[in-house]
Structures are given as C-alpha cells and as structure tokens.
Amino acid sequence: MGMKDTFDKAKKLAGQHSDKAEQGIDKAAEHAKQRTGGKYDEHIDKAGGSAGEYVRKQGEQDRER
Template identity: 50%
Template sequence: MNSFFDKVKDLVHKHDDKVDQGLEKGGEAADKKTGGKYTEQIDKGVDTAKQRTGEGDTRP
C-alpha cells in the first residue's frame, strides 16, 4: 500500500499547478453551495491544502 501512496505523492508533486487548480475549483464549488456563508473558512482550507501539495502554492 505504501507504493501506491508514494506514487500519488509523486504525481501531486509533479503536477502541483493542476492540483492547485482543482483545489481552487473545489473551494469555489463549496463556497457556491454554502451561499458564501463560509467563504473565509473555505479559502483558508484551500490555501492550507495548496501549501501541503508539491512545493506549495504555485500562484501568488
């Protein structure tokens, strides 16, 4: 099972920009579903997730 997770981590590191885009889209969808009620919390979660993937956020 470790080799599976190692492969996933490697893919995430290689495609950090795509992962960041996916996280942004997911955050936007969650924000829309909640009617903007939790925008701040969602943004914080997305930013934290982006920092933990690859080399960190690839966008300012």
Template identity: 60%
Template sequence: MSGGSAFDKIKRAAAGNSEKVGQGVDKLKNFAKRKTGGKYDEKIDKAGDSATGYLTGEQDRKSDQDRDQGGQGGSGDTRG
C-alpha cells in the same frame, strides 16, 4: 505495499503537477463557496490553501525552511 501507500503515491504525483492541483482545488473551493452561499468563504479558502500546500509538498518545504531558520512553526512559544 511497495513504494508506499496509495496516498503517498498520490502526493508524489500531485507534487509533480502543482499547477493542476491548484486549479482543481480552486474549482472545489468555488463550488463549496457557491453551495454555502458565501457564509464560510474564509474557512474554505484556508482549508483549500492548506490542502494545496500539503498535496504539492509546499507545506513540507516551508516547515523545513522554518526549522532551518530557527522559526517557531506557528507555535508562538519563545521559551528556550
């Protein structure tokens, strides 16, 4: 497929519309919270935030910054 996979194309479009992506994910999070009666709110928020970061490319930029600054990328392993 020319220009990457369909998912890559979606990610590029989402990166250019991060505000709308965030709004859409927020709506989905609220829907899921209502359907689960608040039982899984923390997990829903975490998953929604991860999805927003992934789709808008913010997660990639954060990983690059962590690498550039010698960050541990969440592994917590300080062995060298």
C-alpha cells in the same frame, strides 16, 4: 493497495503535477463556496490555501530530486 499506499501515490502525483492540482483545489473551493452560499467562505479559503501550499511544497520537493 492500502490507504497509506494510496496517500503516497497521491502525494507523488501532486508533486509531479502541482500546477494542475492547485487548479483543482481552486475549482473545488469555488464550488464549495457556491454550494454553502458564502456562509463558510473564510474556512474554505483557509483550507484551500493550506492545501495549495502543501501541493506547492510537494512540487518543489519533487523538482529537487
């Protein structure tokens, strides 16, 4: 299985389980904030928001199919 196949599989799973994926993103962001001592909170929030938005869109597309 190549990298593209792995990415495609991850996208499909994220779409099918977008609620759980978003919870995982939130948990990872909080962990990253703790580990960095708040130094990069703004960047972590932005990345987490972008990732969450992507997962939500994948979930919506999956439901439309």
